Amino acid sequence: MTENAARAVQVEKLGLKTRVGNRGDTAFRGVVTLLACGILALVALMVIKMADGSMPAIQRFGLGFLWGTTWDPVAQEFGALPFIFGTVVSSSIALLVGGPIGLGAAIYLSELAPDWLRNPVSFLVELLAAIPSVVYGLWGVFVMAPWLRSALEPLLSRSLGFLPLFQGPSYGIGMLAGGLILAIMILPTITAVSRDVMRAVPRTQREGMLALGATPWEVIWGAVMPYARSGILGSVILGLGRALGETMAVTMVIGNRPDISASLFAPSYTMASVIANEFSEATYNLYLSALIEIGLALFGVTLLLNALARLLVWRTARMPAGGG
Amino acid sequence: MSERGLTVTRTSHLRRRAINGVMLGLTLASTGLAIAFLFSVLGWVLVQGGSALNLDFFTQLPKPVGEPGGGMGNAILGTLILLALASLIGIPIGLGAGIYLAEYGGGRLGTAIRFLTDVLTGVPSITIGIFAYTMVVLPMRGFSTLAGGFALAIIMIPTVTRATEEMMKLVSGSLREASLALGIPQWKTVLRVVVPTAMGGIVTGAMLAVARVAGETAPLLFTAFGNRFWSTALDRPIAALPLQVFTYALSPYDDWRAQAWAGAFVLVALVLAINVVARFFARGIRSQ
Numbered sequence: 001m002t003e004n005a006a007r008a009v010q011v012e013k014l015g016l017k018t019r020v021g022n023r024g025d026t027a028f029r030g031v032v033t034l035l036a037c038g039i040l041a042l043v044a045l046m047v048i049k050m051a052d053g054s055m056p057a058i059q060r061f062g063l064g065f066l067w068g069t070t071w072d073p074v075a076q077e078f079g080a081l082p083f084i085f086g087t088v089v090s091s092s093i094a095l096l097v098g099g100p101i102g103l104g105a106a107i108y109l110s111e112l113a114p115d116w117l118r119n120p121v122s123f124l125v126e127l128l129a130a131i132p133s134v135v136y137g138l139w140g141v142f143v144m145a146p147w148l149r150s151a152l153e154p155l156l157s158r159s160l161g162f163l164p165l166f167q168g169p170s171y172g173i174g175m176l177a178g179g180l181i182l183a184i185m186i187l188p189t190i191t192a193v194s195r196d197v198m199r200a201v202p203r204t205q206r207e208g209m210l211a212l213g214a215t216p217w218e219v220i221w222g223a224v225m226p227y228a229r230s231g232i233l234g235s236v237i238l239g240l241g242r243a244l245g246e247t248m249a250v251t252m253v254i255g256n257r258p259d260i261s262a263s264l265f266a267p268s269y270t271m272a273s274v275i276a277n278e279f280s281e282a283t284y285n286l287y288l289s290a291l292i293e294i295g296l297a298l299f300g301v302t303l304l305l306n307a308l309a310r311l312l313v314w315r316t317a318r319m320p321a322g323g324g
Numbered sequence: 325m326s327e328r329g330l331t332v333t334r335t336s337h338l339r340r341r342a343i344n345g346v347m348l349g350l351t352l353a354s355t356g357l358a359i360a361f362l363f364s365v366l367g368w369v370l371v372q373g374g375s376a377l378n379l380d381f382f383t384q385l386p387k388p389v390g391e392p393g394g395g396m397g398n399a400i401l402g403t404l405i406l407l408a409l410a411s412l413i414g415i416p417i418g419l420g421a422g423i424y425l426a427e428y429g430g431g432r433l434g435t436a437i438r439f440l441t442d443v444l445t446g447v448p449s450i451t452i453g454i455f456a457y458t459m460v461v462l463p464m465r466g467f468s469t470l471a472g473g474f475a476l477a478i479i480m481i482p483t484v485t486r487a488t489e490e491m492m493k494l495v496s497g498s499l500r501e502a503s504l505a506l507g508i509p510q511w512k513t514v515l516r517v518v519v520p521t522a523m524g525g526i527v528t529g530a531m532l533a534v535a536r537v538a539g540e541t542a543p544l545l546f547t548a549f550g551n552r553f554w555s556t557a558l559d560r561p562i563a564a565l566p567l568q569v570f571t572y573a574l575s576p577y578d579d580w581r582a583q584a585w586a587g588a589f590v591l592v593a594l595v596l597a598i599n600v601v602a603r604f605f606a607r608g609i610r611s612q
Contacts, residue, residue, distance in 0.1 A: 028511030029428060035420030036429075036437050039481065043440050049458045050451070104354025112348060113355075125358050130599050131365060132539020134566045135588045138573045139365045142372075142581075184361050191358065215344035238446065245448020247542035248570060272450050272542070279454070280467075280546040295454040299447060306446035310439065 046299070054293035056286055065293060071258045073278075078290040080297070082258035086175070086268040087298075090250060091243040093179025093264070094186055098243075099236055101183070102190030106235075109191065110198035111220055122195065129188035137252030140181045145172035145253055148180075153265055168263040171255070176264040178254035182246055186239035193238055197231030197316050198224055231316030237309035241302045247272040271298050366592070373589025376582040381590075386552060386568070392579055396587050398554045402469075402563040403594075405556060406548060407534055409473030414480035415530050421481070422488025422526075427514060429489070438489075444482045452478050453543035461547060469555075469562040472548025476540060480533040487529020491522035524605050531602035535595045541566035565591050 057065060061078060068079015109122050149172030156166045201224050209223040225232070255267020256277060271294045282288040380395045387394030425438055456475035461467055495518050503513040519526070541564075544550075549561035550568065565587055572584035 022509070024509050024511045028514070032420045032424040033428065035417050036424035036433075036485075038417055039421055039437055039441055039444065039485065042478065042481070043444060045459075046447075046451075046455045049455055053454070053458050101354045101357055104351040105358045108351040108355045112351060121355060121359065124362055125355070127596070127599070128358065128362050130535060130595055131362075132541070132566060132588075132591055132595060134539065134541045134569050134573070135365065135369060135592055138569065138584055138588050139368055141573060143364065143368055187358050187361070215340055217344040217347040218340065221347075241446045245446075245450065247448065247450045248566075252570070252573065272448060275450050275454065276542055276545055279457070280549065292454055292458075295451045299451040302446055302448055302451075303443060306443045307439070309446075310442050 050292055050296040050299060054289055054296045057289040057293040060286060061290075065290070066297075069260065071274075073282075073287050076284075076286060078287070080271070080290075080294055082260050083269055083271040083274050083294060084297075085260050086178070086254065086258075086270040087244055087272070089175060089264075090178040090182055090254065090268065090270055091240055093176065094182035094243040095236065095240055096183075097180060098183030098186045098239065099190060102187045102235075102239065103194055103232065105187070105191045106194035106198060106232075107220055107224075110195045111224065112216070122192075125191050126188050128184070129192075133185070133246060133248040134252075136181055136185060136249040140177060140249055140253040141173075144181065145177050148172045148177055152176075157265075164262040165264050168261075168265050170265045171267065173253055173255045173267060174265050175254065175261075175268040178250045178268065178270065179264070181249045181253055182243045185246060185249060186242050189242055190235050190239040193235035193313060194228070194232050197228045197235065197313065200231075200316065201227045228316055230312045234309040234312030234316070237305050237312065241305040241309065244305070245272055245298060245302050247276050251276050271295075369585065369588050369592050372582070372585035373587075373592075376586040377589055381583070381586050385554065386583075389577060389580075394583075396563075396565060396568050396583065396590075398551065399563040399565045399568040399587070400590065401554070401556070402548070402551070403538065403565040405469060405562065406472050406476060406544070406564055407538060409469065409558075410476035410480055410537055411530070411534060412477075413473060414477035414533065415484055417477075418481045418484025418530075418533070419488050419526070421485040423492065423514060423519070425485065425489040426492035426518075427510075438486075441482045441485050444478075445486075448542075449475075449479055449540050450542040450545075453545060453547055456543060456547045464559065466559070467547060467549035467561040469548060469558045469560065472544050472562065472564065475543035475547045476537040479537050479540060479543065480530075483533035483536060484526075484530050487532070488522075488526050491525030491529065492518055494525065495521045528602045528606040531598050531605070535598035535602065538595050538598065539566055539591055541570050 057078065061068065065078065065080055066084065067081050068077070069081045070077050070079050071082060072078075105125060109118055109125070113121060149170050153166075153170035153172070153176065157170065160166045205223045205227055206219050209219040214222060250270055251273040254270060254273060256269050256273060257267040258269045258274070259266065261268070275291050275295055275298075279288070279291050282291055378395075380393055381397075382395060382400060383397045384393065384395035385398055386396065421437065421441070425434055425441075428434065429438060452475050456471050456478070460471035460474050464471070499521060500513055500518060503517045504510065508516070544564050544567055548564050548567070550571070551561045551563040553563075555562050569584050569587040569591065572580040572587065575581065575584075
């Protein structure tokens, strides 16, 4: 784009444009600049509108909103901690399970897959991102949750039951179900971005390692991963951002109960879920405002995470071919 | 080399080979697992949804509880209307912003907009629903098609913007220069030469954006809201397929659950069809 702009400046300097062209150019540039600034305005307006909407709750509860544990609309008492807890724990499960799998698939697709297999398999993995959230929810409720209840959760409580994490009755529906469905949903993000970042690692890095007699895994671990480190971190943060804000699938499988429990089998509730479930039923202003404040918190956190992730991914893409 | 040294080298060599084998196996297993998830979801939707699908599903209204039959005709129509409305708002803005970024986006403003566009892609759709609620539902004093379309349009904008920019940058400079050399002003060069050349890719981007919002549920919960009857009015609540799937999936009635699977089938078919056609367009432009 800089080239085009520079070229346009050159043309202008040479005085090669007719007057009509100039006027048209000015108008055209004005229109597209306005549309582009619309995006700036949109983001600014989102911040303003949501801050404005959550004002009553912020004034009433202050920072205590974030660690209050009671959510009782009837008593007009609102504390967001159970939802923050649910969001943080379910997203952590998603990263712990989905991160390694997503990264493993990215390594396979970038470094190991034969050429004829690479594109079709990449396409299939990315197709995971195209499936609507509500369809994951449906699959989670009728396929994954029964399997958790009858197979995985009994197994976990038999083998690791001494940990409080895996105690208590298993319903299938609960924190673990929410985390696992998120793990599947962030897979394509982590895989696609990490794969692209690894593909950008220069050949010479790999060849250097190979020439020293390294095994293929040592090449990946010693040359590719360190070089692509910040981009891979970026992809994981992008996945985290998606997990934090993901709504429908989690709402359908997490149980929607605002409790803080040590057990992963117990039902929980997330920030996005409580907005989805209660927003259109919020009967008075303070209630609505409390929900908007949760939305604002979610918005702020995902905005920061995305900004950070983009910077990391950009940095890797811009790294010089020689250094690391 | 001493005998002991040789043994150490040999065992460490074996160890390295073993680690190599295990780790490469794990990456293969990860890939297999990801594909297995895809096939499991698609398989269930295909089997459960396919068996619940019939002509009534596309033409009938939902029946009250207890009455068998009925369909989601109104929700399918509603989703199509919402998508059309979202495209009408989102594509022109995204296209214009993309042209700006490609043509004039070299400066600080361009960098800022590019960055915010990327960041906007990651904003949770539920918060965009809240935004649409405060912007459209509150002033209009009610849930409406317009509010739903507005929310979906915002989700589409960043995708269309970045696709337009990327595709315009792929157009070769000589084509642009040839046009400018003929004395054609820049705006005409962009609209008559650059954009048409990049059109295949731009259409692909726009279609992928439509596919992305077709299945969105969260931003519609308190904007479009849902409707049990036929409606095409812009200022009234409207039914949408994902909303209907959500409601029916959590219902205690077997009949409704079957319909939820059928709805999921139609939704997935719609999204995948748009994806495949979009990729077909993309291939078209590359072979040109």
